[in-house]
Amino acid sequence: MLRNLLALRQISQRTISTASRRQIANRVPEKQKLFQEDNGMPVHLKGGVSDGVLYMITMGLTVFGTCYAVYELFVAAMPKKMK
C-alpha cells in the first residue's frame, strides 16, 4: 500500500512537470481548419452530424414545449370543463 502511495506520488509529480505524459495534444489547429472550411454551414451546425442531432433535439423540445405551454394556458383559462 505504501509502495503504491510512493509510486503514485512519483507519477503525479512527473505528470505535473512534463505535459507530454498527460498525452493531451494541441488539437486547436485541426479545429481551426474544420471551422474555417468554406462550406457555407452556419457555426452551430459546422461541427458535424452531432451538431445537427443536438439542434433537432433542442428545437423539438422547444416547439413541443411551447405548444404544450400554450395548451396548458388555455386549459387553465377555462373555468371547469377540460376539452
Next chain:
Amino acid sequence: MTHQMLAYHMVDPSPWPLTGAAAALLMTSGLAMWFHYNSTLLMTLGLLTMLLTMFQWWRDIVREGTFQGHHTPPVQKSLRYGMILFITSEVFFFIGFFWAFYHSSLAPTPELGGCWPPTGITPLNPFEVPLLNTAVLLASGVTITWAHHSLMEANRNQTIQALTLTILLGLYFTALQAMEYYETPFTISDGVYGSTFFIATGFHGLHVIIGSMFLIVCLLRQIKFHFTSTHHFGFEAAAWYWHFVDVVWLFLYVSIYWWGS
C-alpha cells in the same frame, strides 16, 4: 459563412436566442404549473431547453473566437463591455436584497420584538463556519490571480494547477454552505429574518455555483490549449465574475452574518 472585411463580427444566423426565449417561457409557466397544478413537466422541459441553449450558444462563441478568429481587438472590447455591464446588473440585483435586509433590520418592528435579530431567532455564530467560508473565498481570489499571472506568463501547468485549486475552493465553499443550511435553527419562513437571510445567501450560493461552472469550462479550455498568453478573454470574464461573487460574500458576511447577529 459570409466573407467579411470589417473588424466587427457579423454572426451567422443562430437558433439559440429563440430557443432561449422559449426556455424562459417554459420555465416561468412551468413554475406556475408546479405551484398551482402540481405538475413539473413544463418546468423540467424549460430547464432542459435552457441548458441545451446555454451549452450550444456558448459552444458556438468558442468556435467563433478560438477556431474562426472572429474575436479581433474591437470585438474583444465589446465583449469586455458586455461582461462589465452584465456584472453591474447583477450588482444591482444584490443591492435590492441588501436594501430589503437593511430596511427590516435597521428599524425592527414591534412584531419582531423591536430588536435585531428578532425575538426567538438564534443567528449563526459568525466566527465559525461563516468565517471559514470567508477565508475560503478570499483564498480562491488569490489562486485565481495566480492562475491569471501564470497564464500571462505562458506557464501551462501552473495555470492548470491554480485554476483547479480555485475550483476546489469554490466547491468547498458550496459544500460548507450546504451543511450550514442544513444545520440552521431557523428556516426561510421564520419571519423577515429568515426571508432576508436565505434569499440573499441563497442567490449568492447560486452565483458561486454558476461561477464554479464557468471556471470549470475555463479549465477544460485551458487544458485543450484554447487560451494564449495574450488572448484569453473567457478566462478574464470568469475571473471578474469570481471576484464579484467574492465581494458579494464579503458584504453578506459583514452585514447579515456579523452586524446582523
